[in-house]
Amino acid sequence: MASGSELTSLTAAEMASAVAAGEISAVELTGAHLDRIARTDLHVRAFLHVAADGALAAAKAVDERRAAGEPLGPLAGVPLALKDVFTTIDMPTTCGSKILAGWQPPFDATITTRLREAGVVILGKTNMDEFAMGSSTENSAFGPSHNPWDLARVPGGSSGGSAAAVAAYQAPLGIGTDTGGSIRQPAAVCGLVGVKPTYGGSSRYGLVAFASSLDTPGPLARTVLDAALLHETMSGHDPCDSTSLDAPVPPVVAAAKHADVAGLRVGVVTELAGDGYASGVLSRFNEAVELLESLGAKVTEVSCPHFSYGLPAYYLIAPSEASSNLARFDAMRYGLRVGDDMRASAEDVMSLTRAAGFGAEVKRRIMLGTYALSSGYYDAYYGKAQQVRTLIARDFSAAFEQADVLVSPTTPTTAFRLGERADDPMAMYLADLCTIPGNLAGNAAMSVPCGLAPEDGLPVGLQIMAPVLADDRLYRVGAAVEGALDQRRGHRILDEANGIERVGDASAEAGR
Amino acid sequence: MSITRDEVAHLARLSRLALTDDELDRFAGQLDVIIGAVARVQEVAAAGIPPTTHAVPFSNVYREDVLVPCLDAGTVLAQAPAAEQGRFRVPRILAED
Numbered sequence: 001m002a003s004g005s006e007l008t009s010l011t012a013a014e015m016a017s018a019v020a021a022g023e024i025s026a027v028e029l030t031g032a033h034l035d036r037i038a039r040t041d042l043h044v045r046a047f048l049h050v051a052a053d054g055a056l057a058a059a060k061a062v063d064e065r066r067a068a069g070e071p072l073g074p075l076a077g078v079p080l081a082l083k084d085v086f087t088t089i090d091m092p093t094t095c096g097s098k099i100l101a102g103w104q105p106p107f108d109a110t111i112t113t114r115l116r117e118a119g120v121v122i123l124g125k126t127n128m129d130e131f132a133m134g135s136s137t138e139n140s141a142f143g144p145s146h147n148p149w150d151l152a153r154v155p156g157g158s159s160g161g162s163a164a165a166v167a168a169y170q171a172p173l174g175i176g177t178d179t180g181g182s183i184r185q186p187a188a189v190c191g192l193v194g195v196k197p198t199y200g201g202s203s204r205y206g207l208v209a210f211a212s213s214l215d216t217p218g219p220l221a222r223t224v225l226d227a228a229l230l231h232e233t234m235s236g237h238d239p240c241d242s243t244s245l246d247a248p249v250p251p252v253v254a255a256a257k258h259a260d261v262a263g264l265r266v267g268v269v270t271e272l273a274g275d276g277y278a279s280g281v282l283s284r285f286n287e288a289v290e291l292l293e294s295l296g297a298k299v300t301e302v303s304c305p306h307f308s309y310g311l312p313a314y315y316l317i318a319p320s321e322a323s324s325n326l327a328r329f330d331a332m333r334y335g336l337r338v339g340d341d342m343r344a345s346a347e348d349v350m351s352l353t354r355a356a357g358f359g360a361e362v363k364r365r366i367m368l369g370t371y372a373l374s375s376g377y378y379d380a381y382y383g384k385a386q387q388v389r390t391l392i393a394r395d396f397s398a399a400f401e402q403a404d405v406l407v408s409p410t411t412p413t414t415a416f417r418l419g420e421r422a423d424d425p426m427a428m429y430l431a432d433l434c435t436i437p438g439n440l441a442g443n444a445a446m447s448v449p450c451g452l453a454p455e456d457g458l459p460v461g462l463q464i465m466a467p468v469l470a471d472d473r474l475y476r477v478g479a480a481v482e483g484a485l486d487q488r489r490g491h492r493i494l495d496e497a498n499g500i501e502r503v504g505d506a507s508a509e510a511g512r
Numbered sequence: 513m514s515i516t517r518d519e520v521a522h523l524a525r526l527s528r529l530a531l532t533d534d535e536l537d538r539f540a541g542q543l544d545v546i547i548g549a550v551a552r553v554q555e556v557a558a559a560g561i562p563p564t565t566h567a568v569p570f571s572n573v574y575r576e577d578v579l580v581p582c583l584d585a586g587t588v589l590a591q592a593p594a595a596e597q598g599r600f601r602v603p604r605i606l607a608e609d
Contacts, residue, residue: 337593386563442567
């Protein structure tokens with residue numbers, strides 16, 4: 001029998017084939033990950049809720065199905081960390097907010113259902129910036145998660161808990177949501193693969209809404225193939241989500257195995273570089289572009305002149321939608337209720353509850369959205385932002401005439417220190433500078449590790465962007481970059497994450 | 513473009529947020545900076561450009577009108593902040609005067 005750390009360091013694909021072949025049981029595999037969580041999560045704080053009993057029961061069901069000779073899906077028995085923004089009937093769903101602390105939803109999200117049906121073992125619910133608003137998990141009401149590369153740094157956000165769990169080998173797979181970069185940015189700063197599928201490619205039913213026209217669930221993984229396997233498992237048309245695309249899931253697994261960029265036209269976005277980008281981020285990015293060229297890709301520069309207006313447009317559109325979506329937290333039917341002394345009015349109870357239940361960033365965004373939608377300001381702010389959205393989509397269309405995929409750094413810097421940007425909302429917002437255009441246009445995008453910044457030894461992400469429903473191109477390019485870099489190094493970039501070793505040492509010390 | 517503390521207090525009322533004086537002071541400064549930054553969208557020459565409300569265009573989405581079971585009252589009320597006689601109990605909704 002393999003040791004626990006041997007099991008947790010396998011890829012999801014390897015785990016699934018070992019379970020299918022009967023070399024390991026799903027229960028044994030789940031147990032190894034639960035042990036790893038117990039040993040490391042005091043330091044990483046990736047999980048808000050660990051569902052040990054439920055996970056072991058789900059694993060046992062997979063083992064029984066195998067024993068009965070039933071066919072198993074490509075991820076059956078593989079453990080996963082689920083962002084606490086998806087409803088789960090057997091686990092709390094808090095969105096990192098006090099207003100939903102302890103809420104146990106009466107239904108499963110479609111994504112949750114698809115995972116269960118595929119035999120994926122949900123280990124628990126992961127930490128996040130409150131209602132997915134943030135880039136560090138520091139906006140979680142339950143405290144921040146820590147980056148396994150350096151525990152004094154942020155794991156990115158808002159899906160930082162899922163990213164930290166996967167980077168700390170607590171789970172081989174994680175699910176996040178990406179509204180302005182919330183999958184890709186944590187993937188980049190934790191040295192992972194993270195994908196924002198085409199908008200509408202993955203279901204939003206049972207995903208607690210932040211900005212409905214932008215929210216997109218997607219996979220986090222340690223390898224491109226693992227991300228593809230999860231992408232295929234979680235995606236596809238859902239009649240319960242009226243914005244779900246009624247189209248086949250792009251062939252992402254086949255593309256990840258194909259990994260060939262010969263003749264592919266790669267466009268470097270001129271506007272996504274320059275001032276504000278760390279030198280190590282730019283040098284690794286430029287090397288990745290040279291690597292693609294050496295693998296046979298045809299590299300050109302493309303200009304997307306309106307991308308520089310993406311950030312301001314996003315911080316009008318997303319808060320506007322949020323101010324409307326979060327009106328449902330009214331203290332009447334579920335969640336927190338404060339100040340109900342039988343005399344206070346419903347309106348007063350509502351205001352007291354929302355003031356007590358929401359954190360500072362959520363309050364800022366609700367007020368910002370309320371402002372942008374106010375009569376007198378609507379045309380100058382929300383209306384103008386929606387026109388910018390059209391111009392950004394047109395920039396993408398023009399760029400995709402010249403190139404099959406576009407590339408840029410995923411985020412301007414490596415992981416920043418906890419607390420460094422916590423009191424400066426605008427500095428925090430800059431983390432999403434390169435990822436926001438993809439959300440506004442709804443196309444598919446991936447972050448794949450492309451090396452470590454020389455100045456701090458922390459991971460850098462390469463962002464790959466593809467047209468709507470051409471998600472498979474991301475995997476083709478991502479797998480080519482991953483394969484070439486792994487071969488050059490002789491190991492995966494994540495193997496150099498020594499924060500994890502320090503976590504292990506600290507636990508060993510504590511255990512003595 | 514700038515936003516005053518009084519305007520932020522008005523936004524807080526519209527947003528149903530009972531903010532403290534300290535919060536109003538802090539948010540007024542922060543929102544002023546943020547609104548100044550997002551106002552950059554006004555630099556864009558956008559005459560005649562249609563707005564985009566949604567990343568991927570949809571027309572009405574129809575489905576067959578088939579009955580499906582809904583949640584029972586007990587399940588729904590189990591998560592209510594307060595329930596009475598099989599219903600949500602809510603604070604009074606009309607003012608006293």
